[in-house]
Amino acid sequence: MIRLENVGKSYDGGKSYAIRNINLTIEKGDFVALLGPSGCGKSTTLMMLCGLYRPTEGNIYFNGKYMNNVLPKDRNIGMVFQSYALYPNMSVYKNIAFPLTQMKSLSKEEIDEKVNYIAKVVKIEGLLKRMPSQISGGQQQRVAMCRALVKNPQILLLDEPMSNLDARLKLEIRDEIKKVQEELGLTAIIVTHDQEEAMAMSSHIAVIDQGALQQYAKPDELYNRPNNLFVASFIGNPPMNFVDGTFAKAGSSYICKTIGGTIEISTSIVDADGLTSDEVVLGIRPHTFDLVDSRDNVLSLETQYIEHLGKENLYKCRLGNTNVRVITPANILKPVEEKLFVRPRPESICIFDKKTQKLISKR
């Protein structure tokens, strides 16, 4: 439904790019998150989808139609800004009705009907007569959503809509947005830097860093099979552990030598052709360690301290120069003085080429 073909934006004639080589296909009804750290170019991409910025290269298609030069008002979209951007001198009702009044083809009754309908969907019927300065942040956000949805768009664009809200309200609004999107059958694209938010809400996530698309996939694929070190480190909390190692062939399988021990890796997991050298980085999520007593095929870690989180225990360990976090169920407790012997589960381990930072393990 939405297709971005090699889209790029440069502000200085090609010397530097805010975002480049974006290729995405978004189907109708998808909830897509543009995820990445500050300044990576995700807001720029959203602005280009909205029509407020024009791409300097590439093409944008909505339902097969070329959209690069189409004005925002003709794109059948609704946009919610990070600061909500409500008009302070107009009442909530007038704010929501504003897009309709610009259309000049609707009667007062029709406008009234549409405004009341959308206010009911988003649950702010009681606030219609108030001014934006008289309502809370969460309510302002809902008004902004109403204004975006009142023209019945097919696509809803949201620019970090929850970054101004407190933690409790964030969870509430997250559910609200998801519900509205499903109820109205919208295709939603949200820009966020919060990976947990993206993972919770989206059907697909586009991870962007420094103007380049890192990976575009479903949340669990990003979690289990990140394309490169950046995606692996960005997704998941607590973050993935990274251990340097040397890769070598050993008989019919592979081994990876690290400071803390040698791990055996079966050939079904790894595609060794992707390696540029024998230096690799092992990526192991804290939850995917098994605590073992044997000494072979393990990593030995020095525990620094243990956090008792109630549902689980978090061991903060040290392996050479790197910090390694291990999470075990709450009933398994090893004393701090003992060395911790852990074996990563073979199906969850990720191996990255150290130089290219790309994933070479497959499953």
Next chain:
Amino acid sequence: MDTKRRFFERVQVDDRPPGVLKHVIILILFSSIIIIPYAWLFTSAMTTRDGSFTLENWSFLWQEIELKRGQYLPPAYKPLLSSLMFATIMAVCVIVTAVPAAYAFSRTKFVGRRFMARMLVVLDAFPSVALLISFIILLSKMGLVNKLIGVIFLKVAMYLPGAIWLMKGFFDHVNWDMEWAAIVDGASRFKTFYKVIVPAAKPGILVILVNSFLSGWGEYILINLFMRGNSSTMSSFIGAMMDREDGRFIVSGGVLAAACICYIIPVIIGFVCTQKTLLQVKQGGSKQ
């Protein structure tokens, strides 16, 4: 001791330490420096030369005043209206020019933008007195000497750089998001300007409106330089009233005081109005 406490309890609403009386006295002393001259002015306007209460002084508003050697000053309502017209036209010209110009500076890209913005600051600081000779040449070449419109022209031109710079600052503070939202909602650029941006920058517009009005109301030098006669506006009218004969003022102090009060009132009203609006900056619906 007891009587003191009772006095405090009666006078004060909440429990304040007794020292506040000292502070009040000091405040009264210092503000009396400002209040006493005004009180003097008001009482002078109401008394004759002998010291008795009268409202005669105010007759200068509709009657002519005789100065020495058969010269007459016209009734004061004429220069009052002139001043009013002068200040209003100046305020309108400044607003109509400065607000769109400031919007362009704030929001659009054009050749020479940075240079012109810098020049605005330079021109703002420029003293108009230094240009008096060029003003004379300019106005006489344009045939506008002895016409109020010529002076308005000069005043507006000298006032604009500062006004545009100030207004640009106000526009800069309006979040870009609001315009973007209006564009996404389908409003044209012009509609975005007057329906969304201008209301958001209303305090700035009001400040410039009132300040340019007061600047026009208080103009003395240029008017006396270019207008023949001595009473084209209220400022020169009052100046002409201060004519002396044998070392004494011809016009009684009471009349002069009454004229000054007429002159001050718009200033006070303008000041009070600006204060209220500036303190009421509404930033609802635009969380940063």
